Amino acid sequence: MDVNRIVAEGLRRSVEKSGLSQGSFAHALGTSPTRFSTYVSGEVSPSAATYVRAEILAEAIADAERRGLMTALDAARALREPLRRRAEPDAWRMLLQGRDHLRLLLESGDGTAWEARPQSCGDRRWDALLAALAEHEFSSAGQQPPRWTERARLSEDWMPDHPFMSPERVRRQTPEWLAERSIFVPAKDLVTA
Known part of the structure; x- marks a missing residue:
């Protein structure tokens, strides 16, 4: 044998x-x-x-x-096209849909599919944001985050354009776990219905 x-x-x-x-x-x-x-x-x-x-x-x-649930691989792949077209609202929808699918997997007790390391979506800032969201969801569920989420913070602050909030207000309303990675997004923009 x-x-x-x-x-x-x-x-x-x-x-x-x-x-x-x-x-x-x-x-x-x-x-x-x-x-x-x-x-x-x-x-x-x-x-x-x-x-x-x-x-x-x-x-x-x-x-x-x-x-019918997205993995990190699917989420990163789904981000590529809207980012290439500079269609950030579509990218946000894909990112948050992926995050919501991760929540469903974690609620059912198994986020293993999200342990698969995704390819880059083509933008290191969005890669870092996807990693931060995944790490936060695993930690919130009391599970060990995948290794690929342990990315270093961005070397420069990133604050996606916000149509209604001033940069100061965005900074104040950014969750600490995102600010630690030099990513500034108000918590309300991370909420889905």
Whole structure:
């Protein structure tokens, strides 16, 4: 019995189950596509923890998909187009929809699908905001936030344009957990119906 072959087949099944490309799955798992390719080819065997994590992550991503709920991967992907078009209201809707889907997953007791590390949405400020929201939701639910949310604060303050509030008022109404990352958004703008 060739253990490397069995492990490689299991990893290929995990990629297939996740619905992601092999490279995207590797990134979501937190490893490089090149390294993951050595696992899938059977050249190198991953640690048992990596193998088990791949199975669990694939199942969680597939389950979120079956339930029609966004993962961090989906949220980052959904942000790309409106940000490219400079349609920030659409980006906000996608961001908050993703956050609300995370809440639903956490309320059901399993936010594992959000442990998958997302690709960049193309704007480091929005990447940091997505990470901050996810970290806050996991912490509020009493769960350990995923590693990808532990991003350093932005090097410069970011305050998205606000149509009704002065910058001083936005700063005063920004939750501390966002201000710590140099992101300034009033708490009321984070509320969804």
